[in-house]
Amino acid sequence: MLTPVTDAFAADLRARLPEATFREMTPAYLEEPRGRYRGQGGLLLAPGTVEEVAEILRACAAARVGVVPYGGGTGLVGGQIMADGPAPVIVTLERMRAVRAVYPAENVLIAEAGAILAEVQAAAEAEGRLFPLSLASEGSARIGGLLATNAGGVNVLRYGNARDLCLGVEAVLPDGSILHGLKRLRKDNTGYDLRHLLIGAEGTLGIITAAALRLAPVPAATGAALMAVRDPQAALDLLALAQGRIGEGVSAFELMHRQGFDFLAETMPEIRLPWARAPEWTVLIDLGLGAGLSPDEALVGLFAEAEAAGLVSDGLIAQSEGQRAGFWAVRESLPLANRRIGAISSHDISVPLSAIPDFIAQAGPALARIGDFRVNCFGHVGDGNLHYNVFPVPGETRADHEDKRAAIKACVHDLVHALGGSVSAEHGVGRLKVEDLERYGDPVKLAAMRAIKDALDPAGILNPGVILRARG
Amino acid sequence: MLTPVTDAFAADLRARLPEATFREMTPAYLEEPRGRYRGQGGLLLAPGTVEEVAEILRACAAARVGVVPYGGGTGLVGGQIMADGPAPVIVTLERMRAVRAVYPAENVLIAEAGAILAEVQAAAEAEGRLFPLSLASEGSARIGGLLATNAGGVNVLRYGNARDLCLGVEAVLPDGSILHGLKRLRKDNTGYDLRHLLIGAEGTLGIITAAALRLAPVPAATGAALMAVRDPQAALDLLALAQGRIGEGVSAFELMHRQGFDFLAETMPEIRLPWARAPEWTVLIDLGLGAGLSPDEALVGLFAEAEAAGLVSDGLIAQSEGQRAGFWAVRESLPLANRRIGAISSHDISVPLSAIPDFIAQAGPALARIGDFRVNCFGHVGDGNLHYNVFPVPGETRADHEDKRAAIKACVHDLVHALGGSVSAEHGVGRLKVEDLERYGDPVKLAAMRAIKDALDPAGILNPGVILRARG
Numbered sequence: 001m002l003t004p005v006t007d008a009f010a011a012d013l014r015a016r017l018p019e020a021t022f023r024e025m026t027p028a029y030l031e032e033p034r035g036r037y038r039g040q041g042g043l044l045l046a047p048g049t050v051e052e053v054a055e056i057l058r059a060c061a062a063a064r065v066g067v068v069p070y071g072g073g074t075g076l077v078g079g080q081i082m083a084d085g086p087a088p089v090i091v092t093l094e095r096m097r098a099v100r101a102v103y104p105a106e107n108v109l110i111a112e113a114g115a116i117l118a119e120v121q122a123a124a125e126a127e128g129r130l131f132p133l134s135l136a137s138e139g140s141a142r143i144g145g146l147l148a149t150n151a152g153g154v155n156v157l158r159y160g161n162a163r164d165l166c167l168g169v170e171a172v173l174p175d176g177s178i179l180h181g182l183k184r185l186r187k188d189n190t191g192y193d194l195r196h197l198l199i200g201a202e203g204t205l206g207i208i209t210a211a212a213l214r215l216a217p218v219p220a221a222t223g224a225a226l227m228a229v230r231d232p233q234a235a236l237d238l239l240a241l242a243q244g245r246i247g248e249g250v251s252a253f254e255l256m257h258r259q260g261f262d263f264l265a266e267t268m269p270e271i272r273l274p275w276a277r278a279p280e281w282t283v284l285i286d287l288g289l290g291a292g293l294s295p296d297e298a299l300v301g302l303f304a305e306a307e308a309a310g311l312v313s314d315g316l317i318a319q320s321e322g323q324r325a326g327f328w329a330v331r332e333s334l335p336l337a338n339r340r341i342g343a344i345s346s347h348d349i350s351v352p353l354s355a356i357p358d359f360i361a362q363a364g365p366a367l368a369r370i371g372d373f374r375v376n377c378f379g380h381v382g383d384g385n386l387h388y389n390v391f392p393v394p395g396e397t398r399a400d401h402e403d404k405r406a407a408i409k410a411c412v413h414d415l416v417h418a419l420g421g422s423v424s425a426e427h428g429v430g431r432l433k434v435e436d437l438e439r440y441g442d443p444v445k446l447a448a449m450r451a452i453k454d455a456l457d458p459a460g461i462l463n464p465g466v467i468l469r470a471r472g
Numbered sequence: 473m474l475t476p477v478t479d480a481f482a483a484d485l486r487a488r489l490p491e492a493t494f495r496e497m498t499p500a501y502l503e504e505p506r507g508r509y510r511g512q513g514g515l516l517l518a519p520g521t522v523e524e525v526a527e528i529l530r531a532c533a534a535a536r537v538g539v540v541p542y543g544g545g546t547g548l549v550g551g552q553i554m555a556d557g558p559a560p561v562i563v564t565l566e567r568m569r570a571v572r573a574v575y576p577a578e579n580v581l582i583a584e585a586g587a588i589l590a591e592v593q594a595a596a597e598a599e600g601r602l603f604p605l606s607l608a609s610e611g612s613a614r615i616g617g618l619l620a621t622n623a624g625g626v627n628v629l630r631y632g633n634a635r636d637l638c639l640g641v642e643a644v645l646p647d648g649s650i651l652h653g654l655k656r657l658r659k660d661n662t663g664y665d666l667r668h669l670l671i672g673a674e675g676t677l678g679i680i681t682a683a684a685l686r687l688a689p690v691p692a693a694t695g696a697a698l699m700a701v702r703d704p705q706a707a708l709d710l711l712a713l714a715q716g717r718i719g720e721g722v723s724a725f726e727l728m729h730r731q732g733f734d735f736l737a738e739t740m741p742e743i744r745l746p747w748a749r750a751p752e753w754t755v756l757i758d759l760g761l762g763a764g765l766s767p768d769e770a771l772v773g774l775f776a777e778a779e780a781a782g783l784v785s786d787g788l789i790a791q792s793e794g795q796r797a798g799f800w801a802v803r804e805s806l807p808l809a810n811r812r813i814g815a816i817s818s819h820d821i822s823v824p825l826s827a828i829p830d831f832i833a834q835a836g837p838a839l840a841r842i843g844d845f846r847v848n849c850f851g852h853v854g855d856g857n858l859h860y861n862v863f864p865v866p867g868e869t870r871a872d873h874e875d876k877r878a879a880i881k882a883c884v885h886d887l888v889h890a891l892g893g894s895v896s897a898e899h900g901v902g903r904l905k906v907e908d909l910e911r912y913g914d915p916v917k918l919a920a921m922r923a924i925k926d927a928l929d930p931a932g933i934l935n936p937g938v939i940l941r942a943r944g
Binding site: 103105106107108149150152156160161163164173177178179180181183184185186187188189190191192193194196197199200201205217219220236240243244245246247248249288289290291292293350351352353354380382383384385420421422423424425426427428429433437440441442444445446447448449451452453454455456467468 | 575577578580621622624628632633635636645649650651652653656657658659660661662663664665666668669671672673677689691692708712715716717719720721760761763764765822823824825826852854855856857892893894895896897898899900901905909912913914916917918919920921923925926928939940
């Protein structure tokens with residue numbers, strides 16, 4: 001049973017931690033992007049060192065006070081917001097934002113958990129290297145949160161998820177002990193992989209305070225194209241064709257439905273739309289090639305073969321870096337446009353690649369049996385990962401459909417589950433999908449997760465209610 | 473406290489399992505490649521289904537009988553041999569060797585744990601795909617063991633370790649429950665990553681019975697070259713040059729010392745040696761390129777730039793697939809040649825990439841203070857992973873140096889540890905390196921590992937004494 005933060009507890013901590021650790025609570029720490037959760041008060045702490053994080057966790061473990069680790073606040077499943085239960089300590093990593101070291105010859109960078117993704121990208125770039133993790137919120141998301149949630153993004157196809165870009169972590173475990181795992185090794189088979197256990201555990205098993213990250217060589221030449229594909233199956237066929245011709249040179253392969261372009265036109269007129277009249281399905285292909293290779297030639301050749309095969313009907317190849325950035329601005333603005341329209345229910349799902357056409361074909365008619373909606377389906381089709389978001393028709397608002405939200409979610413998730421997919425592809429479970437995990441998850445997996453949680457965090461202080469239900 | 477297999481226990485199992493499960497024990501199950509461990513008797517079981525594995529573990533958990541999971545028997549750290557303690561059940565996965573399905577459009581293959589690596593490679597190839605895991609023992613190593621030990625091999629540079637090639641596992645946990653995790657998903661953030669916990673746990677947390685494996689497109693063209701490099705630093709510089717020019721097209725990058733060629737000449741005259749007189753250091757580079765690209769041109773261009781930079785002095789580019797295979801036969805025969813010479817002590821170590829020259833420069837002189845030895849240093853330099861094996865000088869045998877083995881091992885491992893490296897890069901801990909783990913491992917990591925082991929396997933039945941000391 002957890003206890004709330006008390007004045008006595010706070011006073012005790014003040015005697016043990018530097019003044020700079022204590023921060024005035026502001027609303028920013030109690031909100032999340034979609035407005036589904038609102039945090040309660042509690043004590044806001046901003047430790048400056050791993051030892052201070054350890055001191056905080058030791059105190060919280062002793063007093064059985066809950067701890068909410070806080071990164072950039074960009075999570076979409078409420079993992080950073082504890083709306084109920086005993087008032088917790090919120091530990092923000094924002095003061096631990098140093099890039100401690102870059103080893104260009106090793107393609108390794110050591111960053112603290114509070115480093116913002118864009119800063120890490122820039123630090124790598126300054127040494128002539130690429131940190132390939134990239135997603136819409138990279139200007140505010142922090143490394144610790146990105147690892148805790150095993151973030152995905154647009155380059156997973158080529159470079160993997162966040163976990164694949166991490167060689168080692170420094171972390172504080174629930175008892176306040178410090179795991180010194182900042183290894184810069186490509187191979188290290190010395191026991192259980194605690195790094196991979198902490199990554200994706202969403203702050204429930206430990207607080208990551210720093211990480212050794214993999215870098216990649218910067219491709220010698222980059223390029224991008226938009227192609228109008230016949231349908232989702234054609235998008236998959238185009239992907240196979242592209243990978244067969246260009247191999248790992250295909251860095252990203254994103255699918256967008258016409259609905260997204262319409263939302264952009266409606267809510268973000270400042271975004272320049274590439275098509276005069278958007279086709280039903282558009283693919284954005286991004287290439288990064290080695291020396292002596294021409295992305296333009298590669299894309300022209302790909303388009304020609306795809307057109308001959310009946311997969312694509314139209315295409316735009318970026319003729320400059322600015323035009324390539326423009327294509328990406330379209331893709332990366334979709335989440336904000338969605339937010340301005342206001343989704344009734346958003347779904348971050350994955351299915352086996354070959355099940356994508358089935359999913360899209362079946363989900364629309366199934367939803368139509370619940371009501372009349374607009375669907376914006378887009379995402380990382382090369383990873384089998386779609387953002388399938390359901391909106392009211394013009395003239396209605398999401399508030400008009402609150403009563404249908406549960407049915408919509410169940411409809412989409414049941415279909416995903418039937419197709420062997422996942423109801424949380426890249427956003428994680430947080431507090432939003434705890435019930436989904438109980439409903440769709442393997443009970444054996446859940447029991448093992450619970451056993452691990454209880455073994456490492458017997459008092460249940462770390463991010464209570466995330467992934468697993470908080471103990472009553 | 474474990475109990476030995478008894479006749480009554482065996483009789484009880486006979487009533488619960490099909491006759492085909494019971495096998496006559498043969499010496500093959502009690503030996504390992506380097507002859508350092510000899511197993512005791514016990515009961516040999518060869519289950520044919522995951523349910524039979526579950527039945528066995530339920531019985532063993534109830535009776536507190538130890539279980540040794542057995543794959544291909546190729547492990548080098550004694551993980552498959554329980555030499556002492558109460559007689560265990562040995563569970564060989566050899567009857568579960570089916571490739572259950574191949575999904576070429578998804579680049580996924582489902583294999584049972586007993587499938588031999590070469591068979592999985594062939595099944596992928598039959599569908600026009602590549603399963604990139606490749607190592608010297610691929611003709612007998614089995615998928616379950618390869619995953620349990622997170623095997624490495626020669627293509628880690630491009631495709632990652634075994635864990636990076638696995639999308640999901642089916643496994644039986646110590647209580648006999650079946651984890652149904654055979655997902656074919658690229659992204660699935662639904663709780664703790666039990667797949668990554670089981671991979672590398674060397675059969676101490678569960679028995680993997682099947683896996684969903686990642687395939688890759690077959691490169692359109694392959695090529696290989698041997699290059700004589702000035703020294704280990706030049707090898708690293710050559711790697712950076714190669715990756716800058718060719719990107720992910722560099723599939724493998726192996727370093728070999730002249731000593732290996734001398735051992736081959738002495739013990740395996742059937743292996744055709746490429747150099748008339750081997751240089752001190754040779755690098756084997758393997759390329760796999762996309763359509764329209766020429767590996768020959770890429771290697772010629774790489775050599776020219778490397779020669780101009782003073783990195784390489786001589787080079788041989790394979791002019792046929794047969795010659796490429798010949799280069800690889802040299803590399804892959806080194807372990808057998810080593811075995812025929814007879815190492816006093818073998819070390820599978822990794823260090824941060826940039827520390828490789830330091831390690832090699834310091835290890836030789838440090839060993840010379842212990843005695844007069846020959847060293848065969850070779851391995852996956854692109855992964856920072858060297859096999860650093862110490863042999864007697866001609867006219868002496870390893871038996872003459874048994875008394876120095878501990879000192880040699882400590883000398884090498886102390887240096888690796890000081891350089892921030894790992895004393896088990898790819899072979900695992902097994903029973904051989906339990907003490908090393910206690911000596912060099914992070915105590916916080918060890919305590920967390922023990923807590924996880926006790927939580928999932930409270931009776932300690934699974935592979936007792938591997939990674940963690942068996943409970944007394």
